[in-house]
Amino acid sequence: MIKQTYTFEVNGEKNAVYTISNSKGCEVDVLTYGARITRIWMPDRNGAFGDLIVGCKNPEDYYGPSGYYGATIGRYGNRIGGSQFTLNGVTYKLEANNGKNNLHGGKTANFDRKVWDANIVGENLEMTLHSPDMAGGFPGNMDVKVVFSLSEDNALRIEYFAKSDKDTVCNLTNHSYFNLGGQDTILGHELMIKSRQITPVDDELIPHGDFLDIDGTPFSFYDGKLLGTDMFSKEHIIAHCNGYDFNYCLERSSEHDLEHFAYVYDKESGRRMDCYTTLPGVQLYTACGTGGFKGKKDYVNHCSLCLETQGYPNSPNCPTYPSTVLKAGELYNEVTVYKFSIK
Incomplete structure (x- = not known):
């Protein structure tokens, strides 16, 4: 079932929160501002429900912080080095909003700061947005649709659609911050990512077309381990990031099928999240800079983790990447699914 549960207005922009629920009492809240997940309500092993999403206390508050909490990200999730790329012989200049680089679509046309149109279509919540030609420097009039649904077995499905009238680049994702147990940090969460390589980055977190084998290194989660195991490794780029903020190249058996790529497990609550995607990569971000954020509670660094499914960062400038x-x-x-269960 889907229903509109809250409305408000900020700066003349009308917004609404929609609640998607199933017969088990599980719920997902989605806000039109940023097509943003603001709450995931799931039981623990004792049947007690809790919110698995780190974010703002009130829907109106999302107009404040810039941490992309729960938002749909576009036109291009992650970083584009030098805030430019060349396509069909034309160089497109983008907005620099992360040093000299473009992050998550820039600062004026980025999808997380737009109010999306919402429609309930059967058991799906459809959110749509039009992004005009050259918005943020990206070519093409682009129409985007994101479809949210929650199954009876507690699978949150996010499906992305986009079409442009000019050749362009497109890399959509969701930036939800997960904490399965409500603890201050996720250092005790177990994580597995089906990946043996990352796209290594420079000190500005820009990859340059190469790959790094990670078996047996602090980067690897292939066999599953607690997030705190190597969070404070002295390996240069992990220490530089104060944790993890890297693109993992997913080990896939097909090019575009929906495949399992990760799980997160919190032993204390018994909650488990299994992750599936059609995309080739995932950005693991361990909330390395959230300390001091006052939202649903006072948050500290490493209070949560993001698993942002994606095409590779800086791909428009790296022909070796997909x-x-x-x-x-x-x-x-493209499709991403987060499926919740109890173990």
Whole structure:
């Protein structure tokens, strides 16, 4: 069932919160501002329900912080080095909002700061947005749709669609911050990511087209381990980031099927989240800079983790990476699923 549960207005912009629920009492709240997940309500092993999403206390508060909490990210999730790319012989200049680089679509046309249109279509919540030609420097009039649904077995499905009237680049994701047990940090959460390589980065977190084998290193989660095991490793780039903020190249058996790539498990609550995607990569971000954020509670660094499914960062400038080019008239269609259970 889906229903509108809250409305408000900020700066003349009308917003609404929609609650998606199933017969088990599990719920997901989605806000039109940023097509943003603001609450995931799931039981623990004792049947006690809790909120698994780190974020703001009130929906109106999302107009304040810039941490992308729970938001749909676009046009291009993650970083584009030098805030530019060349496509079909034309160099497009983007907005620099992360040093000299472009992060999560820039600062004026980024999807997380737009009010999306919402429609309930059967058991799906559909959110749509039009991004005009050259918005933020990106070519093409782009129409975007994100479809949210919650199954009876507690699988939150997020499906992305986009179409442009010009060749462009497109890389959509969701930036939810998860904490399965409500603890101050996720250092005791167990994480597995089905990946043996990352795209290594420079000190500005920009990859340059190469790959790094990570078996047996602090980067690897292939066999599952507690997040705190190597969080404070002296390995240069982990220490530089104060944790994890890297793109993992997923080990896949097909190019575009929906495949399992990760799980997160909190032994204390018994909650487990299994993750599936059609995309080739995932950004593991361990909330390295959230300390001092006052939201639903006072948060500290490493209070949560993000698993942002994606094309590779800086792919438009790296021909060795899977292409994120969206041809004019072609359909971008990707799926990510977060499935919740108790162990």
